[in-house]
Amino acid sequence: MRRVIFNQKGGVGKSTITCNLAAINAVKGKKTLVIDLDIQGNSTQYLLGKKVTDSDKTIALYFKNCLSLSLFGTNSNAGLEHAIHETPFPNLYVIPSHPDLEPLQARLESRMKVLKLRDALDELTGFESIYLDTPPVLNFYSHSALIAADKCLIPFDCDSFSREALYILMQTIAEVKADHNQKLEIEGIIVNQYQKQANLPNQLVEALVAEGLPVFGSMISPSIKVRESHSVSMPLVHYVPKHKLTNEYHALYAEIHDI
Template sequence: MRRVIFNQKGGVGKSTITCNLAAISAAEGKSTLVVDLDIQGNTTHYLLGGKIEDPEETLAKFFRDTLTINPFAKNQKASARELIQDTPFPNLYLLASHPDMEELQTRLESRHKIYKLREALEQLNDFDHIYIDTPPILNFYSRSALIAAERCLIPFDCDAFSRDALYKLLEAIAEIRADHNENLIVEGVVVNQFQRRARLPQQLVEELSAEGHPVLKTRISPSVKVRESHSQAQPLIHYAPDHKLTEEFRNLYRELHGTSA
């Protein structure tokens, strides 16, 4: 299963949700790959404890190679599989981001390389789950992810601006589905930073549900534990396995996969 976590609004928890769901998947014994398409590299840092300096070991190498066609060259291109990094966590692997990806975007778009990520990930069919983190903008990399994925999760952080962004995002996904990926399904809206005692978050979630949007039942609470786990480069299931927030991510994982405790 290839799952993309995407929202055009920044600061909604895409990287946190990506890494924690992937870490739970791996802890469940599933061979799990995380793909970091955000040039900020937060997911890469979260899972490796730092960023990779050499672009030749990252997705920058993969995308740059798609721009190079030499009929006389042999074995000069790195496959996506060759660029996969081990993480400190069993069963959890990473295709890392790099800042060099930013300068490649215009050339990748002009050369119509939008399907290359899907082609690469389809060849990695020995992974049980693939989670794709995206930049907070609808650009070449996020479009590539939506085309490559089978399911889409949308983080939502409970304010009026997020609701407006959600409507625009759903329109963009519908266009991607119509033009490039008819199998893409919006799996659900993940309500993040949910303050249960505040009226506005409750109201916004109720309104979205009433409008027929696929709001998932699990709510993710705000907690300093998230920042602590970031600083320690340990997803919550490893950093604070018994914490309430960790259990919320477990519940989200179970809801997505139709399992119970």
């Protein structure tokens, strides 16, 4: 199963949600891959403890190879396999991001390479689950991820601007589904930074549910433990396995997987 975590609004917790759901999946014994397509590389640093400076050991190599195909048949899929890094956590792997993705983007778009990531993942074997972290904008890389994925998870941070952006986002996903990926489904909206004692978050969530949108009942509270886990590069299931926030992620994971 391939899941893309996507929202065109920044600061909604995409990388945190990606890495923590992937870490729980790995703890359950499933070989899991995170692909970091955001040039900021937050998922990369969260799981590896550092950015990867050598672009030939990142997802950038694969996209470079997509642009260097020749009559002699350069194998771009080899670049994807070469970029897989083992994290310190059992069953959890990551393909890092790199700043070289930025200058590559215009060339990839002009050469119409938006289907290449899907093709590469179709050839990649050995992983039960793949999580795709995306940039906070609909660009070549997020578009590629939506085309390559089976399911889309949408983080929502209980902000009135986020609600307005949500409708545009869902229309974007519908267009990608219609044009490029018939199997793509919105798996659900993940309510992040949820303060149940505050009026606005409750009003916003109630409005989304009333409209029939697929809002998960398991919501993620704000906590300093998230920043602490970032600083030590340990997903919550490893950093604070008994914490309330970790339990919320377990509940969200169980809801997503109908456990």
